[in-house]
Amino acid sequence: MIDGGDWGQGWDGTRRWVEGLLAPGERVTAVSALTGGWTSRMRRVDVERAGGAGPYALVLRSFVKPFYRRHAPGLLAREAAVLRLLEGGGVPAARLRAVDGSGAVCEHPSLLMTHLPGTVRVAEDGGAGRRAGLLAAQLAAVHALDVAEEDRPRAWQAWTAPERVEVPGGTARAGLWRRAVEVIGGAVPAHRSCFLHRDFHPGNVLFTGAGADLAVSGVVDWVETSWGPADLDVAHCSTALALLHGPEAGLAFADRYTAAGGRTLADGRDHLYWRLLDALAFAPDARKVAEPWRELGRTDLTPAVLTERLEDYLQALFDRYA
Incomplete structure (x- = not known):
């Protein structure tokens, strides 16, 4: 095997691990950073097959930041289990190739999976509404998955509390x-x-095409997969849309989800609870979650803009559900 790809310094163990997973005659030809992530370092690994069979690509997730590195064994074990579960179809997800959750071989805890087509699209453009509808339909499909009791992920956890806001x-x-x-x-x-x-x-959904051909091509980042109320997933995507495109976009997502055949959501103040439980976890200005969006071109999402949108969204939630 001929070594290839620009791995950078300090990644020799990871490079050898990836190369050891390739089929005989295959070689890495390029390694490139993927944008849009915050918790982990994501890289595309291009692989050339033997005999001119055509190249393919893999994706390498590595937890480098100390906090996520400490929690990596559980996070990556959960993602690996979910990717195996999703191989049955129904949701366009990557296929697992290998995982080193403890960093026993790699310099950093890592997971290797297949590369999905498409791109993350967060632009403030005329297609935002169409994308939101497709997001709602895809989330409804995720919630419709029939999972045996022994395969269920961990119970949901709140990401904030009154004293932590x-x-x-x-x-x-x-x-x-x-x-x-x-x-x-x-x-x-x-x-x-x-x-x-x-x-x-x-930021965790890939799209291909445009206009009438626009389609979801992949759902990524399954490290937080849980078992809990559909309202919580709806709330999280709603908050993100409110920050990206304004409170109206966030407020409308639950309606899109229901129209797409999603699960029955809670009524009134019960649904408000889930929406606020998610939204308040983004305080004070959501700059952390918006960092990958700015890398994708949304430089308009300044802390001041995010704070204003978050507050306007909170008020809109009370106006509708209180």
Whole structure:
């Protein structure tokens, strides 16, 4: 095998691990960074087959940041299990090739999977509404997966709590924030659980085509997969859409999901609980989650813009569901 690809310094163990997984006669010809991720370093690995059979690509996820490296064994074990589960079809997901969750061989805990076609699309353009409809239909398909009890992922976990909510400094709407925090401080609503992606948003969905040919080609990042209320997945994608395109886009997503045949969502204040539980986890300004979006061209998403949109979205939720 001929070594290939620009791995950079300090990745020799990872390089040998990947190359050892290739078929005889195959070689790595290029290694390139993929944009749009925040929790892990994502790279495309191009592979040339023997005998002129045509190239193919893999994707390597490596947890480098200390926090995620500490949690990598559980995160990557969960993603590996989910990718195996999804091989049965129904959701366009990558195929697992191998996982080194503890970093026993690789320099950093890593997972290798097949490369999916398509690109992440978060532009503020005329296609945002069409994409939102396709996102809703795809999420409904995720929730419709029939998962045996022994294959169910872990129970859902909240990503914030009343005492952890960070209110934006200098806000003129402190009362709005207090009201929202009070809601999530109440009892967890009764709910029916299903299979959740748990981090479903436009940055984790790939699209191909345009116009009438626009289609979802892949759903990625299954490390947070959980078992819980459909409202929580709907809430997470809704918050992301509100930050990307404005409160109206976020508010409308639940309606799109219902129209796409999704599961029955909670009513009124119960649904409000799930929407606020997700939205408040983005406080004070959502700059962390927006960093990959800015890498994809959304440089307009400044902290000030994100804070204003988040507050406007909170108010819109109360106007509709309280």
